[in-house]
Amino acid sequence: MNSLIPQQRDQEENVVVRTGKKFAIKKMRKLFKKGALAVAKALMRMTIVLTKMLITFLVGIFGPSLLLFIGVIFLVIIIFMSVQLFYSEGVGLDKVGKELRDYIILQSNQSVDLNDPLQRPYKVPPELIIAVMQIEYNYDRTPDKEFIKRIAELLKPTFEYDQYNEYTESYTETCSKDGCTRSPITRTDHYVSKLTHIEAWNTQANYTYKKRLGSFEKTGCSSRDISDPKTGEVIDTITTCKYTRKMTYVLESSVNTEDYSMLDSVLNSLGYGLNDKKMVEALYLLSGGKINYINWLQTTGGLGGIGGFAGFDGTIIPGDNIPAQFMKFYIDAEKKYGVDWYVLAAIHYVETGFSTHKTMVSSVGAIGPMQFLPATWVGWKYNIGGGQVSPSLDITSLAVIKAGGGYGKDGDGDGKADPWNEADAIHTAASYLAANGYSSNPRGAIWQYNHAEWYVNKVLNFASVFRSGATYLANGDVPQATKGAFMRPATGEITSGFGPRWGKMHYGVDIGLGGRSNVPIVAVADGVVKRSYYSSSYGNVVFIQHNINGVTYETVYAHMKNRAVSEGQRVKKGQFLGYMGATGHVTGPHLHFEIHQPSWNTTKSNAVNPVTIMPF
Numbered sequence: 288m289n290s291l292i293p294q295q296r297d298q299e300e301n302v303v304v305r306t307g308k309k310f311a312i313k314k315m316r317k318l319f320k321k322g323a324l325a326v327a328k329a330l331m332r333m334t335i336v337l338t339k340m341l342i343t344f345l346v347g348i349f350g351p352s353l354l355l356f357i358g359v360i361f362l363v364i365i366i367f368m369s370v371q372l373f374y375s376e377g378v379g380l381d382k383v384g385k386e387l388r389d390y391i392i393l394q395s396n397q398s399v400d401l402n403d404p405l406q407r408p409y410k411v412p413p414e415l416i417i418a419v420m421q422i423e424y425n426y427d428r429t430p431d432k433e434f435i436k437r438i439a440e441l442l443k444p445t446f447e448y449d450q451y452n453e454y455t456e457s458y459t460e461t462c463s464k465d466g467c468t469r470s471p472i473t474r475t476d477h478y479v480s481k482l483t484h485i486e487a488w489n490t491q492a493n494y495t496y497k498k499r500l501g502s503f504e505k506t507g508c509s510s511r512d513i514s515d516p517k518t519g520e521v522i523d524t525i526t527t528c529k530y531t532r533k534m535t536y537v538l539e540s541s542v543n544t545e546d547y548s549m550l551d552s553v554l555n556s557l558g559y560g561l562n563d564k565k566m567v568e569a570l571y572l573l574s575g576g577k578i579n580y581i582n583w584l585q586t587t588g589g590l591g592g593i594g595g596f597a598g599f600d601g602t603i604i605p606g607d608n609i610p611a612q613f614m615k616f617y618i619d620a621e622k623k624y625g626v627d628w629y630v631l632a633a634i635h636y637v638e639t640g641f642s643t644h645k646t647m648v649s650s651v652g653a654i655g656p657m658q659f660l661p662a663t664w665v666g667w668k669y670n671i672g673g674g675q676v677s678p679s680l681d682i683t684s685l686a687v688i689k690a691g692g693g694y695g696k697d698g699d700g701d702g703k704a705d706p707w708n709e710a711d712a713i714h715t716a717a718s719y720l721a722a723n724g725y726s727s728n729p730r731g732a733i734w735q736y737n738h739a740e741w742y743v744n745k746v747l748n749f750a751s752v753f754r755s756g757a758t759y760l761a762n763g764d765v766p767q768a769t770k771g772a773f774m775r776p777a778t779g780e781i782t783s784g785f786g787p788r789w790g791k792m793h794y795g796v797d798i799g800l801g802g803r804s805n806v807p808i809v810a811v812a813d814g815v816v817k818r819s820y821y822s823s824s825y826g827n828v829v830f831i832q833h834n835i836n837g838v839t840y841e842t843v844y845a846h847m848k849n850r851a852v853s854e855g856q857r858v859k860k861g862q863f864l865g866y867m868g869a870t871g872h873v874t875g876p877h878l879h880f881e882i883h884q885p886s887w888n889t890t891k892s893n894a895v896n897p898v899t900i901m902p903f
């Protein structure tokens with residue numbers, strides 16, 4: 288913790304300079320072997336506007352002095368590689384390069400059904416894959432076909448369809464000279480798949496349909512004559528006409544919302560920090576693509592997609608990577624200041640390795656488990672230089688801290704605020720983050736702790752690891768575990784069953800909140816979390832894959848208030864997943880639960896009625 292000393296910042300820049308130099312020199316050598324002519328040709332193809340745009344970005348990322356230092360070489364490399372991969376039809380592209388280029392285009396085309404005009408606009412752009420590959424090159428990793436395939440698959444959009452019953456109704460009317468009679472109306476069901484929801488790397492879209500019932504129309508008549516059997520004379524004509532009407536669903540609205548959560552989680556999984564993300568955006572822009580990722584990232588102010596869970600009232604069992612004795616302090620501080628416990632744990636870890644640092648005194652004189660400068664702790668009016676205070680000052684005295692306007696807090700209630708005491712230091716860190724706007728902008732608040740992007744990224748990465756390593760045990764209305772592989776996901780009444788509903792298919796069951804609060808949702812069986820994310824239709828949703836005696840199932844828990852599990856995490860039957868909520872496309876709070884065998888797909892064709900699998 289030192290908000291005054293620019294040392295950390297220098298360290299960060301050094302890393303960038305080193306990487307840049309190493310990258311530049313190595314690649315330059317290779318490139319010049321291939322011929323400077325290619326570079327020149329490639330450069331000529333660049334328009335001035337694009338170059339300017341890139342310079343603006345680089346300045347934004349690295350600062351002007353740094354740009355001067357490494358800029359020119361770096362720029363040439365990046366531009367050259369962009370041009371080589373994006374624009375050239377062979378100029379400077381070797382056999383391997385061409386093969387990769389074709390493979391990228393192939394994977395991109397396979398990300399959607401190109402014959403479907405609704406799907407086509409959402410395909411994974413090849414330029415985006417290339418932008419990601421360039422960051423890999425920058426880290427001296429060589430992205431191969433395997434990598435390209437993985438990225439394309441991760442960024443592949445999902446299209447969800449619902450089945451709408453576009454039935455026809457008909458009756459016949461039979462008329463003779465005595466009058467007409469109508470048959471009863473008969474109905475023929477006809478389910479039609481219609482796109483309802485899209486999640487793509489930059490968008491979430493919802494389509495809604497409204498029903499339109501046509502009026503009965505005559506669709507054909509036949510008549511026959513009745514003759515007198517004796518005279519053969521026609522005495523009557525019986526006319527039978529068929530009348531039909533059709534129910535159709537027509538598009539009512541389509542709402543596209545800019546949302547980069549998919550891209551962000553993919554880049555997080557590659558270990559990219561904010562600068563890498565900025566580079567991806569710059570490179571993608573350079574290729575002429577439209578992207579608003581960084582702005583989205585900064586305005587949503589999220590914790591790198593890990594999501595908050597402050598105020599959880601159950602028990603949290605930390606993963607092996609967190610010393611259990613500190614949990615109480617993190618949780619108490621979270622309750623008091625609204626700063627997520629795993630962020631406090633991450634700062635504790637990054638600052639002093641959970642208080643294992645030998646001296647717990649930094650080179651700039653920050654002290655204790657959470658590394659506060661004495662003046663920050665006790666008040667800057669006591670500063671005698673460099674954030675230090677007079678050795679005769681009792682920095683643990685609450686009266687002294689109050690008089691100085693310091694941040695020091697008494698976390699364990701012993702009447703003292705000691706920067707060397709874990710409870711006190713952790714509470715103080717939480718209070719410091721809260722005072723610096725954690726609730727509205729966690730990233731910005733962490734930056735105030737130590738003014739460096741690398742620091743913020745490091746803290747957030749560990750926060751994410753700690754959060755997903757922990758197990759949440761809920762209090763309250765937890766469903767009773769039943770015998771057998773499966774149990775029900777939540778207590779409460781089924782408010783809507785599986786099957787046709789309002790002219791659509793309902794592929795799961797709904798369990799109502801019933802006026803309760805904090806109703807826990809649990810995993811119905813042992814399994815692995817396949818996805819845990821926010822969808823504009825499902826809201827906070829968790830997908831779990833189960834293998835029960837060799838049979839694979841996938842369960843879906845939608846509209847949750849929050850999520851206590853992360854992708855890849857193993858869960859036990861009855862393990863808490865989050866609270867019932869009303870997120871996503873809902874009319875009221877409930878759990879929407881689905882089970883699929885073997886797995887979920889966009890048409891939900893594998894959905895099974897949950898009540899046939901588990902006791903409700």
Ligand SMILES: [Zn+2]
Pocket residue numbers: 783793795796797878879880
């Ligand atoms: Zn439902």
